[in-house]
Amino acid sequence: MRVKRLFAFLPIVCLLLAGCSSTLNFFGFGGKDEKPQEPTIVLVDNGIYDANGGLILSTTAVPRKLGTTFGMRFRTLKPEGGSSKVRIITASPGIIDPAKNVVVFNTESTVDVATGKEYNCTFTFEKEWEMASGDWTLTAVAEDGSSVKKTFQVYNPQP
Structure with a gap:
């Protein structure tokens, strides 16, 4: 019971x-x-840049035009006084590389960055076949997995 x-x-x-x-x-x-963890990587600015890396316009809308450079600028905060590796990932709506005759959606590279210094994570339309309309996402990933990411809408400008 x-x-x-x-x-x-x-x-x-x-x-x-x-x-x-x-x-x-x-x-x-x-x-x-x-206590909240201090970020390892932070976004400084984003938009359209000039040839020298200066920010022309803070935006996520990018005209589909040869010579246009768009993206973001970031800075790492750790390790103090040191350097680290950051993975840069560019995701496009899909561009056809004529040399390989394949559709490329993502490219990735790794760069060494000094803590505290600003770095550009950008893409420049240098060739006609690179200019794909749609969403482009640029991501910078720190060694600890923290990241900054920005998505840009590439559009056809009015003539």
Whole structure:
């Protein structure tokens, strides 16, 4: 008889304990004192750049035009006084490289960056076949997996 009563009250006790635990965490009691982690990589600016890397226009709308350079600028904050490797990923709507005769959707490279210095993560339309309309996403991924990412809409400008 006692066992049946125990089994009847056990789910209720579990729910009460779970509720107390959730409530304590909600109000900031219990759990670990976790402070937010400082980012490893941060976005500095984004948009259309001139030939010298200067920001011309802060935007995510990019005209489909030869010579246009668009993207973002980032900086790493760790390791202090050191350097690290950052993966640069460019995702396009798909461009057909005539040399390979294949559709390329993603390109990736790794660059060494000095902590605190600004770096450009950009793409320049240098050839007619590179100018694909649609979403282009540029991503810079730090060694610890943190990243900055920006998506640009490449459009056909009015004549």
